[in-house]
Amino acid sequence: MSSDVEMEDASGGGQATENGNSSWPSKGLDKGKGKAKAKEEENEDSVDLLPWVEKYRPSTLDDLVSHKDITATVERFIDANRLPHLLFYGPPGTGKTSTILAMARRIYGERWKNNVLELNASDDRGIEVVREQIKSFASTRNVFSAVGGGTTAAPGGYKLIVLDEADAMTTAAQGALRRVIEQYTRNVRFCIICNYVNKIIPAIQSRCTRFRFNPLEMDQVEGRLDHVIDSEKCNVTQDGKEALLKLSKGDMRRALNILQACHAAYEDKIDETAVYACTGNPHPSDIELIVGSMMNDEFSTSYNYVSSLKVSKGMAMADMVSGIYDFLMTLKLPPTARIYLLDQLATIEHRLSTGCSERIQLSALLGAVKVSVQLADKAKKAGHKAK
Numbered sequence: 001m002s003s004d005v006e007m008e009d010a011s012g013g014g015q016a017t018e019n020g021n022s023s024w025p026s027k028g029l030d031k032g033k034g035k036a037k038a039k040e041e042e043n044e045d046s047v048d049l050l051p052w053v054e055k056y057r058p059s060t061l062d063d064l065v066s067h068k069d070i071t072a073t074v075e076r077f078i079d080a081n082r083l084p085h086l087l088f089y090g091p092p093g094t095g096k097t098s099t100i101l102a103m104a105r106r107i108y109g110e111r112w113k114n115n116v117l118e119l120n121a122s123d124d125r126g127i128e129v130v131r132e133q134i135k136s137f138a139s140t141r142n143v144f145s146a147v148g149g150g151t152t153a154a155p156g157g158y159k160l161i162v163l164d165e166a167d168a169m170t171t172a173a174q175g176a177l178r179r180v181i182e183q184y185t186r187n188v189r190f191c192i193i194c195n196y197v198n199k200i201i202p203a204i205q206s207r208c209t210r211f212r213f214n215p216l217e218m219d220q221v222e223g224r225l226d227h228v229i230d231s232e233k234c235n236v237t238q239d240g241k242e243a244l245l246k247l248s249k250g251d252m253r254r255a256l257n258i259l260q261a262c263h264a265a266y267e268d269k270i271d272e273t274a275v276y277a278c279t280g281n282p283h284p285s286d287i288e289l290i291v292g293s294m295m296n297d298e299f300s301t302s303y304n305y306v307s308s309l310k311v312s313k314g315m316a317m318a319d320m321v322s323g324i325y326d327f328l329m330t331l332k333l334p335p336t337a338r339i340y341l342l343d344q345l346a347t348i349e350h351r352l353s354t355g356c357s358e359r360i361q362l363s364a365l366l367g368a369v370k371v372s373v374q375l376a377d378k379a380k381k382a383g384h385k386a387k
């Protein structure tokens with residue numbers, strides 16, 4: 001977990017001109033406050049209808065089950081009123097958006113929506129938006145803060161501009177942001193969120209304190225899953241939970257989505273088979289059969305067997321490749337054979353992602369397994385000879 005701290009000098013040329021409550025330009029909330037309030041109340045009533053990822057989105061920093069070092073650092077920044085510009089990056093479903101929303105609630109309390117301009121990939125974020133919308137929001141200052149009681153004037157009162165999914169922003173728009181970030185540091189803090197940090201231009205990266213959100217640890221996902229399982233009264237078996245954790249790969253959003261889908265489809269009992277059937281991922285026992293046949297049967301027999309299993313179980317070739325990869329890790333193979341097979345799996349996965357024919361890739365995979373079996377035999381013989 002990194003936090004390459006590159007703090008910025010908190011001086012800027014921005015002018016504090018008006019009360020910060022006034023602007024949230026893109027959403028037009030100011031016009032229909034009554035309506036918005038009614039809508040929010042309605043939303044609260046229908047919280048049960050929300051997908052579980054939203055229903056169980058952590059609302060405070062303490063609710064986040066991971067990245068305690070990041071939340072602790074951010075909390076210290078907030079308490080000391082020295083929040084720098086932030087750059088959160090990391091794979092999906094690891095809590096980046098949730099962290100910034102929880103931070104906003106922590107800083108502004110109930111008024112957070114008035115003090116935060118949140119722009120994500122669904123909003124236009126071309127260069128005009130940077131020049132107009134972001135600049136006009138940034139040129140006004142916030143005078144209230146929830147830190148220290150809720151109604152006290154904030155000494156360094158700033159608002160937040162959250163640029164979610166910023167890797168989708170054009171380079172020109174990012175370029176235009178450079179000066180805006182510096183110029184309005186007195187009034188606003190930017191929080192830039194993305195999956196791929198290399199898509200953010202270096203000049204912006206150097207203006208922000210960077211935090212990497214790693215995939216969640218299994219036990220962290222498990223802790224949160226247990227909470228949801230209890231609250232929703234799901235009937236999940238131990239092997240079902242293990243399958244869920246394995247398939248989530250550290251992505252909390254994926255774990256919750258799979259759980260909800262399984263709960264809808266298999267209400268009485270969610271076991272390993274149910275989880276794999278629900279997600280369309282090949283069951284480990286099927287993968288074992290496939291690899292066994294590829295290693296031991298003759299080429300065309302194995303090809304026919306695997307193809308028919310693939311059709312009858314509705315497996316996608318890409319899922320099969322990643323299942324075989326997991327299984328391979330549990331097998332004892334001589335290094336040459338393992339390395340060869342891993343390399344081939346990587347190539348086949350890449351080809352599949354570019355839309356190649358599954359039939360041809362299946363035969364290539366079968367060929368690769370056969371070659372690696374030969375390599376394994378050779379290595380074994382060489383080993384015996386050496387003895």
Ligand SMILES: Nc1ncnc2c1ncn2[C@@H]1O[C@H](COP(=O)(O)OP(=O)(O)OP(=O)(O)O)[C@@H](O)[C@H]1O
Nearest residue numbers: 053056057064065092093094095096097098252253
């Ligand atoms: N650390 C966490 N603790 C608890 N729940 C989490 C955590 N991370 C993610 N979640 C769950 O996953 C959902 C998605 O999280 P979030 O939107 O914060 O992900 P993200 O990192 O912004 O992903 P993306 O890069 O796809 O935008 C949340 O609604 C929440 O239910």
Ligand SMILES: [Mg+2]
Nearest residue numbers: 096097098164
């Ligand atoms: Mg997000």
